[in-house]
Amino acid sequence: xxxxxxxxxxxxxxxxxxxxxxxxxxxxxxxxxxxxxxxxxxxxxxxxxxxxxxxxxxxxxxxxxxxxxxxxxxxxxxxxxxxxxxxxxxxxxxxxxxxxxxxxxxxxxxxxxxxxxxxxxxxxxxxxxxxxxxxxxxxxxxxxxxxxxxxxxxxxxxxxxxxxxxxxxxxxxxxxxxxxxxxxxxxxxxxxxxxxxxxxxxxxxxxxxxxxxxxxxxxxxxxxxxxxxxxxxxxxxxxxxxxxxxxxxxxxxxxxxxxxxxxxxxxxxxxxxxxxxxxxxxxxxxxxxxxxxxxxxxxxxxxxxxxxxxxxxxxxxxxxxxxxxxxxxxxxxxxxxxx
Numbered sequence: 367x368x369x370x371x372x373x374x375x376x377x378x379x380x381x382x383x384x385x386x387x388x389x390x391x392x393x394x395x396x397x398x399x400x401x402x403x404x405x406x407x408x409x410x411x412x413x414x415x416x417x418x419x420x421x422x423x424x425x426x427x428x429x430x431x432x433x434x435x436x437x438x439x440x441x442x443x444x445x446x447x448x449x450x451x452x453x454x455x456x457x458x459x460x461x462x463x464x465x466x467x468x469x470x471x472x473x474x475x476x477x478x479x480x481x482x483x484x485x486x487x488x489x490x491x492x493x494x495x496x497x498x499x500x501x502x503x504x505x506x507x508x509x510x511x512x513x514x515x516x517x518x519x520x521x522x523x524x525x526x527x528x529x530x531x532x533x534x535x536x537x538x539x540x541x542x543x544x545x546x547x548x549x550x551x552x553x554x555x556x557x558x559x560x561x562x563x564x565x566x567x568x569x570x571x572x573x574x575x576x577x578x579x580x581x582x583x584x585x586x587x588x589x590x591x592x593x594x595x596x597x598x599x600x601x602x603x604x605x606x607x608x609x610x611x612x613x614x615x616x617x618x619x620x621x622x623x624x625x626x627x628x629x630x631x632x633x634x635x636x637x638x639x640x641x642x643x644x645x646x647x648x649x650x651x652x653x654x655x656x657x658x659x660x661x662x663x664x665x666x667x668x669x670x671x672x673x674x675x676x677x678x679x680x681x682x683x684x685x686x687x688x689x690x691x692x693x694x695x696x697x698x699x700x701x702x703x704x705x
Contacts, residue, residue, distance in 0.1 A: 382619035389626025396630035443478030
């Protein structure tokens with residue numbers, strides 16, 4: 367193609383615009399995954415809800431519905447703002463990249479920023495709650511375990527409010543300061559998720575070791591498998607955030623791709639956690655005791671060369687020579703013995 371068709375912009379500006387547009391596409395794909403996961407979670411929770419457990423399921427239904435509405439509004443705002451920059455005002459001086467840097471305070475962009483901020487609060491709050499659930503029953507007092515994550519969560523909210531005010535208002539304070547609140551805000555949220563990811567994985571590894579030592583490696587795998595650890599700890603969002611912040615601090619324009627899709631990826635990580643909880647595979651307060659008390663349908667206790675087992679309401683005693691004594695429980699209340 368002719369190079370005369372290329373806009374008169376620097377390669378860095380063109381790369382930033384490419385990253386922004388590709389990030390919108392990635393965000394749209396992630397939103398499609400959000401839609402599928404939301405309806406799967408909603409159907410599963412609604413089908414299981416009854417008069418005895420509605421207090422447990424109803425808050426999750428409200429939570430995922432609120433988050434889904436926010437993600438939909440965020441996606442609509444992102445698509446509309448992208449359309450304004452690349453189509454409606456494509457002749458704006460400096461191109462779409464200059465339009466984004468100058469017009470970030472218009473209402474449609476403010477809507478996306480507010481929805482993204484609220485979504486991040488809800489998602490971070492969920493991983494803090496899961497950490498509390500997984501560490502419940504620990505010998506260390508809960509307040510000691512959760513003190514630092516809760517302080518980081520509060521600091522992340524405070525920085526998020528400052529960032530939101532910086533990008534949505536024309537206050538002289540924010541226009542005169544050289545502080546970019548984007549970095550501390552996202553860094554605190556990232557640090558919170560990384561810390562919680564590590565402590566949840568350590569806790570699940572501890573449970574996995576205890577269960578394997580007591581019952582064997584085949585027990586409790588739905589709670590302590592690698593996939594379970596990745597989902598329960600929201601490691602997907604943590605990895606995505608690390609990639610974004612690394613590129614952002616290096617002033618790499620490709621960071622635009624990650625920041626546009628960051629909100630939807632965080633919602634995917636959150637909905638995967640809720641889906642596991644709805645399936646009954648998420649770790650709960652009584653999971654450890656439930657797994658440790660589970661046994662196969664045929665139980666055997668070996669005493670030297672003798673084996674004693676319980677099978678289908680009957681008792682069996684056998685030795686290595688082949689002698690078998692089988693005692694059958696009759697429904698009439700009498701016992702008979704077969705030798």
